Amino acid sequence: MGREKGNPRLWVQAGWTALTNGYLSGFAKGKIYRGPLKNYCVPGLSCYSCPGALGACPIGSLQAVLGSRNYRFAFYVLGFLMMAGAVLGRFVCGWLCPFGLVQDLLHKIPLGKKLRRLPGEKALRLLRYVVLLGLVILLPLYVVDFVGQGQPWFCKVICPAGTLTAGLPLVARNDGLREAVGWLFAWKNLVLAVLVVLSVILWRPFCRYLCPLGAVYGIFNPIAFRRFRVEERACTSCGACQRACKLDIPVWKEPNSPDCVRCGECQRACPHNALEQLGLWTKKVANDLTTQEE
Amino acid sequence: MTFLRRNLPALACLLAGALFFAFGVARGEQFVVFTKAVNLCLECIGIG
């Protein structure tokens, strides 16, 4: 990927991950951070039971509040997601998510034939909305025990970020936890293993198909401050942007697709500079009548 | 087109998000988040 040379994305991802998951003594002791920063969500999928985590995972937090017997709606977490979504959309996925970084690194391993999509790709990409609605919202809300307490079903049966960054390091360092593992741990490790192998040949399979947080941010992509604009007078529909996109998005037709993680590769590949990323700082846009943002 | 008009939906979401966030704090929802985040989450690990 010669075009990725000089792209600061990997450094931003690594720096952000080091900042939000930088409680190093947690890894050494096999314990988690318990300070006041854990009141606040981080924007990406970063497990709060990771020994290095300094903040709270928004998807775990959403399930915790919805599953709590005291609340039927999660204003605090949804408010945070709306603010992050409105400003950044899925830019969070491309630049600020530790589990996105893990998949990016796995995809750099030069093994196997790299795929652009799987059979049934379109339908598979809808799965993340099913995961969001079913495992993150409805089950924690409605499948409750005798005191009215629900469970975080997404964390329990799927989340590979939890398995990788919390399950494996904590089980490795705690005898008690090691004795408690059973079929659920085996199942979650199987999900993780499949995604790890798939990530080597297919870019970001978890983000494409399963991540409920990506599903939320994707809804904001068309309206976020951080979005794409196509300069139609410059665009020749040559398709260079789509060929550069590892998610195979027809960027010139659909610049603000809910699948786009704002990695910026399409923009760098466009020979006519027809793609522009708008942001909070973009005051004035020239030739508005000849642009497309939807 | 001005910055405000071009970003009206984002501004509306930002404002609504801030109000939701503040209302959530007023209801004490952040204590649920904090309590969950400072205790080992057995479901995340794959035990619970």
Ligand code: SF4
């Ligand atoms: S298991 Fe996954 S969703 Fe749950 S808190 Fe951890 S990272 Fe977040």
Ligand code: SF4
């Ligand atoms: S889709 Fe989920 S895992 Fe992927 S980068 Fe976005 S938040 Fe992270």
Ligand code: SF4
């Ligand atoms: S459309 Fe562009 S920015 Fe979005 S994922 Fe594809 S290459 Fe990256």
